[in-house]
Amino acid sequence: MTTTTAVTLTGVTKRYGEVQAVAGVDLAIRPGEVVALLGPNGAGKSTTIEVLLGLVRPDQGDVRVYGDSPTNAIAAGRVGVMLQSGGIIEDAKVGELLDLVAGLHQEPLQPQEALQRAGIADLKGRKMKGLSGGQKQRVRFAMAIIPQPDLIVLDEPTTGMDVEARRDFWASMHAETAHGRTVLFATHYLEEADSYADRVVLMRNGRIVADGTSAQIKASVSGRTIRATVPGADLAALAALPGVRDVETRGDVELLQCADSDDTLRYLLANTLAHDIEVTSADLEDAVLAIGAEQETLA
């Protein structure tokens, strides 16, 4: 293979005192992929990103960004980064910050263009400290696209945004990925990983525990859920039905987690007055929870 990967992490570990933040991560990202690094707080997402960007030196392992060291890839303007918080100067004006970042790069996007793409052309003359959390995130986003990077790395980009701001943000982001950019974003919002990533890398306790498309990860968890209203339902009896793993009651609706929903359905229809029946396969959240539970059991 002569094709260079965008990012390659090989056997990366990082320990902070007692905490093994990253416990052996191997990850290869191909150019053009949009990858979500998903996991709860403390899963090792941020440390992995810091290692990938050369901000943190791994205890073991190797990092390549476009076949080079992170520092060289950054010096060449191939990486745009949007960090989780901070990273800006509060008493600077938006336009000043963007002019500066443009001045530090070889072939920058015009600051005005970056502002427009981030949807904040009207904020140019405003000081950072007067902006809302969502507006600041947009400034960080504008700063990240100024280098015209091949790879954009975003650490929890929508933290602190409301639903609408989040949707707008991803719309801007989509416009960027349409140019064939490689994107790696860390998030703990499952919905973002599900909707915006081609590939989901699930991290837990410093390790990658699942890696694939969102559909593949969902499929890795077997079984379906039946929702039904069952008059006169007896929880114990329902739990004992063929194919049922678990039962839960929400209002007058029963949720039956089934290993084999077909058997359960046959029984329900034949022997009970169950109505308003819905059958759904696991969503990403169920998959993530199931994979997490599996990990706990193994640990």
Next chain:
Amino acid sequence: MNLDYLLFDIKRTLRNRRVLIFAVLMPLVLFLIFGASLKESDTEAGISAIAYVMVSMAMFGSMNATMSSGGVIATERDGGWNRTLRLTPLKPQAYVMTKVILSLLLAIPPMLVVFLAGMILGHVHLSAGQWISVALVSWLGALPFAGLGLVIGYVAKPDSVQPITGLTTMLIAAFGGLWLPVEQMPAVMKDVARLTPAYWTGLSSRSALSQSGLDMHALVVVLCWTVALGFIGLRRYRADTARA
């Protein structure tokens, strides 16, 4: 050095007028207080005593203004700004150079004001050549303090940086002979004075006014201090990746 970064910092500094005014007023007031008790005929170390105090206060003013960059740097670091810079092609050397040049620019107003006060109020008479030479040498004398401000900015946290800077400035000024002439110090104090960069910057600046000409030894010591402190600042910048 990166010109865009320098301009960015200059714009921010100019918006912070209170700091600028304070940096100019402090050495001026001190010069007026110290100078008021002196007669024009008094001499110290071979030059007019008023000129001696003028140079000392100009040095103190530039040192004070220069070291204030430490507070700015500590606040920037605290906000995670250095991580952002590290994720751009800006080279560490260019960062340090930019911060040092910014500090040198900050040193100009307080020095100029004290020199003007010496000329107009203190009746210090110097040839044009002497004025230029004392101004340039004094300006160079701000270099070690630009380095020191940088280092303090990396050692201190935002809430401790003000007292640390204030105390350091005061100790260096007092022990380095900017407030009390070294010539009037007891022998032990003279030895202590030689350990501070301020002693050497004062010595080199005053030498610009003396008959014997520039003290090259003192200038070399000043440059050594600058290189050493600049190098520490560079190392600290490289090592610093703290999260916001």
